[in-house]
Amino acid sequence: MKRFVIQAAVLVAAMSLIGCKHSEAPVQFHAQGQPATLSEWHVLAADGKRLRLNAGVEPYALNTALFSDYAHKLRTIWMPPGTKATYQADAAFDFPVGTIISKTFYYPRAGDGAVLRVAEQAGETRDGLDLTKVRMIETRLLVRRQTGWVALPYVWNEEQTQATLARAGDTVPLTMHRPDGSAKTSFAYMVPDENQCAGCHATNNTTRELHPIGPKARHLNRDDPWHPGQNQLARMVATNRLQGLPGEGVPHNARFDDPAAPLEARARAYLDVNCGHCHSQVGAADTSGLWLDAGTHDARRLGLCKPPVAAGQGTGDHMFDIVPGRPQDSILVYRMNSLDPGAMMPEVGRSTVHEEGVALVRDWISAWLGSCSSDGTHVALK
Known part of the structure; x- marks a missing residue:
């Protein structure tokens, strides 16, 4: 009887896990159109308490990142199952159609309603984001469609449960200071409109085609913050997300804040x-x-x-x-x-x-x- 009860409990637990897994819709790539909300992509999910990454959505980090008013960033890449990015030495990797790159901008919260000016900490995004401790501002998507890359900015609501498409951009007033209360600054955080997104991501002035900026070999060639002891590019190969990585000669940019680097x-x-x-x-x-x-x-x-x-x-x-x-x-x-x-x-x-x-x-x-x-x-x- 005891053995039966244990087996039944195991079965119930297994069915519960299966049910939870099926309750999370898989990532939804939209081949056209401009979905009004970030949740329609099913890349990230937020309930006001935690921001989580969906299955198959992989975070990545850069050696030196673009400065954005001291905002912290959670960067992710999702590619359709069975596809891989192709290594390029100098340009952004060649990602397959269906790729969704996301970048969520956020700040650690201060107790007075302001945000903190502090450096990102190791493990800060290891299990998504604890929304009781951070304030999310926006999530930008860069989507690889058949006709090329498309940039879509989404702005988070105050409850941190939904982000809405802001084609015309947005302005978010913020007050920021250091943990000790010094260096207090009030400023308007600017969410770029579609044209401003293109202004940076159209990296070739002749073709004016949009391309990713961060996912390049020299930026990604570093340790993987979420898997200590592993090189980020080597892990992409090991997990069948990257092809063509050479055995040597991969370019590498320094960390701008590394005192040991020249x-x-x-x-x-x-x-x-x-x-x-x-x-x-x-x-x-x-x-x-x-x-x-x-x-x-x-x-x-x-x-x-x-x-x-x-x-x-x-x-x-x-x-x-x-x-x-x-x-x-x-x-x-x-x-x-x-x-x-x-x-x-x-x-x-x-x-x-x-x-x-x-x-x-x-x-x-x-x-x-x-x-x-x-x-x-x-x-x-x-």
């Missing part, structure tokens, strides 16, 4: 992910002549003693993009440190200054040697 590697990684998708040989800012992507090594193209293409308030009355040893005279630092819409860089995606990023680029320029002559010639030290 200063130049950290600064170049920061400029690459924050600026390089526009400031490249083929990007939207190609005519500026200032190329900040990882593949550019010509010092002149990086801004050394290079005068701006167009003068104006964006220069701050400075003469050159980079003046060696003099960050205070360099246009690059001036624009990174500005909140003036006519001068700030990047032009969209931030309403605050990334103090740590500016300090890093200042240090990098301070280490350059030589000077600039009045005609823009670099004068090396003798």
